[in-house]
Amino acid sequence: MAVLVLTGCGGDSPSTLDPAGYGARRVEGLWWVLFWISVVIFVEVMVILGWALVFRRRVGTRVRTNDPIRFVALTGAGLPIIILVAVYGLGLRDLAALGDHPDESAVTIDVIGHKWWWEVRYAGTDGVTANEIHIPVDETVRVRLRTDDVLHSFWVPELMPKMDLITGRTNETWLHAERTGSYRGQCAEYCGLQHAHMSLQVVAQPRAEFDAWLTRLAAPAPTPRTEAQRRGQVAFVQGTCAACHTVRGTAANGVVGPDLSDVGARWSLGAGALPNDRGHLGGWIANPQTGKPGNAMPPQPVPAAELPNLIAYLESLK
Amino acid sequence: MMSAGTPREPTAAGGVATVPGASVFAVETPAGRSTGWWGMVLLVATEATLFAVLLGSYFYLRFQAGPHWPPVGIEPPELVRPFIMTALLLPSSLPVIWAERGIRRGEQWRLRTGLATTILLGLSFLAMQATEYADNLELFTFTTDVYGSLFYTITGFHGAHVTIGLLMLGWLLVAAFRGSFDARRHERVRIVALYWHFVDLVWVAILFTVYLSPWL
Amino acid sequence: MSAVAERPAAAGSEVVDRLATHWGEAPTVRGWFATVDHKRIGRRYLVTAGVFFGLAGVSAMAMRTQLAGPEAGLLSPQEYNQLFSMHGTAMIFLFATPMLFGFGNFLVPLMIGARDMAFPRLNAFGYWVFLFAGVFMWASLPAGAAPNGGWFAYVPLTDEVNSPGLHLDVYTLGLLFLGISTTAGAINFIVTALKLRAPGMSLNRVPIFVWAIVATSFMVLFALPALNLDNALLFLDRRFGTHFFDPDAGGNVLLWQHLFWIFGHPDVYIIVMPALGIVSAVLPAFCRRGLVAYPLVVLGIVSIAIISFGVWAHHMFATGLPQLSLTFFSAASSIITIPSGLQLFAWLTTMLLGRLVISPPFLFVIGFIITFVIGGFTGAMFALTAFDQQITDSYFVVAHFHYVLFGGAVFPILAATYFWLPKITGRMFSQRLARWAFWLVFIGMNVTFFPMHLAGLLGMPRRVYTYPGGLGWDPWNLLATVGAYVLAAGLLLVVVSIVHALRRGRAAPDDPWGGDGLEWATSSPPEPYNFAVLPEVHSRYPGWDPRTSDSVGIGATEDRILADGRRTIRTSELDGRYEQPVEMPAETVRPLVVALGLLFVFGGLLFAWYWVAAVGAVVAGVTVAGWLWPSDRSPEPAQVTA
Ligand code: HEA
Ligand code: HEA
């Protein structure tokens, strides 16, 4: 049953068994080996148990107390040792493969954990975004992990096993997507109230598309084109927002919240808490605490008249 | 309810006393260790583990903390005073041993003198530690950095053990003066002595970790 | 019917009367608070731990209800986080260990043929501390100040900056408080098993359950200090501004994890080991033969106890430790499966060579075998670092540890409950109710926890208060919730069947199952002095051994009756030879007073009323001094100087 269920599930699920990356594929292979070994031993145990239950149910006096120690030692220790040694070898091979980090020349991304969102920086460029990572497909990219506060863990099940973000140190991992697509990732180390809503998305795209995306990201944010956007920008830069958020190319350079220079293009608001559309954006700005209770952005006292402008401006940032 | 078929072979001849009485066992064995003694040994074992993980944490933090240890701004600990403290504490086990030997032979005066001597030595150790704290606190406190936290926690924790040991010895001394012990009754002396030896020996590990290792 | 239990002539009614006056406890209110009888204390442990299990289970039901569907709003994140933290903390610390200690308390003296634990007053003290610490922690939940950092409370999430308020102070202080009880219990078990075994019970005749309790106690003594230190350091950091876990001042956040798991991994075996001991104790009665491969089973127990100290970093495989240490901990974690395998095959072989009688306790043992093997396999999978890095902190891990904790500990606990219920209460239970309970629990347990494997493989992280729909997780979560309700119904039925037995059950015979242990050789429930004549042991199965029943018959010598006072026999550590009678203390409220003093210490620390703490400490200290004061009445026997 398990096999059917697990292989039959593809679709939207961030399944470890539907790998799209080299790291996850190694582990998937390992899993199936472990799974089948377990099934075989489990069946063995069940057969013994069933045999005893079916054929040894007779009433009578106590039986002769023979003591087949050697049989127990062989089945209970001998066989398992052989299996374990073999499996341990396989596991080491995969561990070595996962520990094989790319060199300096690879695309390098700094991922910084915050309660409860991901800051993403492209080393050597000005590109900064949040909760979304673009990578070139079929290339190994380097990911350096730091955290600004508590522990988090970087996990994109379809691409790569986890690596924790440890306060006071930098950990390194890598991503290698084998096919283009979007892959859901999520913080996997309990980090407080909104640990549940600390997800991210990895977008693997062809190298040319990736280069174009990165160039746009690294450039200053687009300037307003409509009147509403212009007013929105003023409200943003002169209002409370600028204290916490940066929009590159404007005077807003706060660092408490995510950089919003490309917020209009993001897959979600609040690290996966809400979809990124007009309605939710307005709701988020007015009261971020309804969709993601406890997050670090307080409700904003934006006058009702300004809200549509602000939304228009933020939507234009892409 | 299951009741039949109890697996018991019929008892031969209704159980007459063919079995040797337990007195047979009693004659051929010495009295052995008391339960209290074992209890203290186990308590000491778990306490020793506590000190071991504490000192282990010291080294873990030290080697993870970076190249400077103690951190810049704090001098490595001075050694003269700790050596004097060692000279007070380590020998303090001897009077206890002497006292215990004495009471085994029923010599009350040895028990009392021995205990009193040890208590004096222990108190002088604590007094030295107090002066050390007074001096050190002007340089760094336990909130200065992790080094300060470790220094005061480890030495303070040991000091607390010395204090508890002294309370136990004092308690013994009072009982000794009331004549509660004699050649046949002195198990408590033996047990408290065990604790004191432990407090004493742990100091050596602390001396090495807290005072000597920063110089290495 | 056990021959041993028939009132032996050696202990005539006059002797029994004297024993009863020395051991009987006054049925007064003071007597209730002052008791030092290991059976009463053991029963209290069982009931108290059962209540904490109920509370933690109800917390889990609330969590499961919240997780039944995506984006549910039944619980706020604050509530959910406190619930799951309390659920985990209470199940591990307030239910599993104390429950097994409760069985140990009730059974160890009976199984080794003694009249009480080595330190009866310490035993009472341990219970009161456990009770107060449990109440201390649970009381924080209605106050909205319950621990909320998960059961392993990783820093820096749990430091003062990230978790202001009392939540984590309740956690650190509560566990330190509880640790006193666990340590006291462990010392008591070891000394009892070393020194109070019936004459003739040499080490190779010690019941497996007692071996397991002793090994567990040793693990407690060497593992618990790491947790205590960890909590003390965190409390200092939070309250007094030290920097152990503060990287900005040279501290280190991974220190917490190392110390926690140096305790935490042995702790999971601390939980499962007595449970495995229960299985080894229950099987022979229903297989109608002795356990095979006794030496291997003992070897398995001892080697698990040792190896378990060398695997802790397998909980830290994703923290970025050096590859070399990963391979070491991976190997150690693989090796530790072998002693479990040995025990498993010893049980299976016993069944193959036995004549099975399938009654409720045995059903739960079968349920245990099936679920424990599944949980063990997933554990063996995690031992491979590469696989663990992918799957750690997902629901797959939640599935693993419920299979080993529920399968490995709760099933044996339920088996033990039914197996020893007649002995503990003197009443038989209804087999029909018990069988129904088994099937509901067994099915419910698997329907609850099996789907969690799938949710985890599909990428669902643990400790989320809600999750988005459409990621393939919804059906499995719904199924798990349904299973949890079935499971809860089954457990409720267990409670019903116990109450039913107490109210309506017929009187239990001394030995309803034909067990092989000494506990069946006395009345149900046992008299306060356990055995009128302390038995002699000549084999591994004293309950099946006519020589043992003879030893309490006519001709039993006075030195095994000891009716002139509260006395039991002290024997030598290794071969159980008679040393001398030892005096046992009478009932006293001092343990309760000391425990209350400690409650003031910890309460005072919690609310920063340090003078209250100081007063509590003085009260406790003075009481202990009086408690241990050499009494003039009972001369200590001579000590032979070596
Ligand atoms: C009773 C409790 C209990 C028991 C018995 C076990 C048993 C084992 N556990 Fe488990 N474990 C936990 C409780 C327990 N565990 C808990 C609570 C956690 C999570 C903590 C948290 O994060 O909250 C955890 C987590 C955990 C992890 C970390 C997972 C993670 O967070 O990433 C690992 C990794 O190695 C692990 C391994 C093992 C192993 C190898 C065993 C072995 O001892 C299992 C041995 C048994 C068998 C294997 C079955 C019988 C043997 C055979 C039939 C022989 C043949 C077998 C083979 C050839 C494999 N456990
Ligand atoms: C022995 C240990 C144990 C046991 C038995 C259980 C039992 C259960 N656990 Fe437990 N669980 C843990 C130990 C345990 N758990 C641990 C350590 C964690 C990790 C916590 C963390 O991450 O920090 C965890 C986490 C955990 C989670 C994950 C939370 C998360 O990551 O977000 C979930 C989710 O479903 C869960 C569910 C359940 C359920 C449904 C049961 C059911 O089996 C419960 C069934 C019990 C009842 C329903 C009670 C019924 C009792 C009665 C009817 C008797 C009442 C009588 C009186 C009151 C006298 N548990």
Ligand code: CUA
């Ligand atoms: Cu960040 Cu969980």
Ligand SMILES: [Cu+2]
């Ligand atoms: Cu473990």
